[in-house]
Amino acid sequence: MEGSSKGYGGYQYPKAKTYNKFISKVEKVKVNRAQQKNPLLKKNRFEYTLHDHMVEDYLIGESTSVLYLQLKYHMKYPKYLMSRAEELLKKKKGNTKILILQVKENEDDMGYITDIQLDCMRWEIKLLLAWSQDECAKYIQIIRTYQNKGTSLLEENKKHKTQEDLAIDSLTSIKSITKRDAKTLLKNYGSIAEIIKADHDEFINHEGIGKTKVDNLKQCFKGRIVPM
Secondary structure, eight states: OOSOOBOGGGOBOOSEEOOOTTSOOOOOEEEEGGGTTOGGGGSSOOOEEEESSOSSSEEETTTEEEEEEEHHHHHHOTTHHHHHHHHHHHHOTTSEEEEEEEOOSOGGGHHHHHHHHHHHHHHTOEEEEESSHHHHHHHHHHHHHTGGGOSGGGSOOOTTOOHHHHHHHHHTTSTTOOHHHHHHHHHHHSSHHHHHHSOGGGGGGSTTOOHHHHHHHHHHHTTOOOOO
16 A cells, blocks of 8 residues: 555654655665664665555565565564565565665674575575665665666676585685585585584584684584574
8 A cells, every 4th residue: 555644643654755866766665564663764765655565575666575684583583584585485476585684793693694594595585684774775775776687786696506506605604614614514414404413523523624613613503493
């Protein structure tokens, strides 16, 4: 439903809010009304209209669906993302799907971030990490500006990447783990799932993987897997 409507306390929400008159004239972002109190909408980055009954949080053009998630919320409600992603996959099969994950610089979060990255690979959802709401708003504006050119400008070209390449990307997102380390682990254990289930203390037996790297891997995998 587009247009104004009465919200909390009878407040009359406007049809659309314009925050930057100098942005190129492209289609306004459609925003899920559930996001109307999200502070990132006040970051003066993009024009938008509020809508009801959306499966995504932000719809850019008609073919780019964006979910927004704060990591601290995911840590408290780990099944929320799965329910949102599955609904998006069911109802917007042909759309480009993006998750903007807002995180804080905290090493204890790495395990959760890795889990989300693996889930996004399985769901074929592109993951963008942001460290502030202003950065989240910048991402939405960049996608909006280049919506007709797709999201390839935001990431390296993955068209020809193999499953091994994607697995290496995931493992090297862990602090101090190099491509060589990732290839060694995959060669010996076969998959990320088997690496997670392995006796992590055995990693030190492999060339190039010392105690610091083992500790980082253990910190990443320890107690972070949420049952499906």
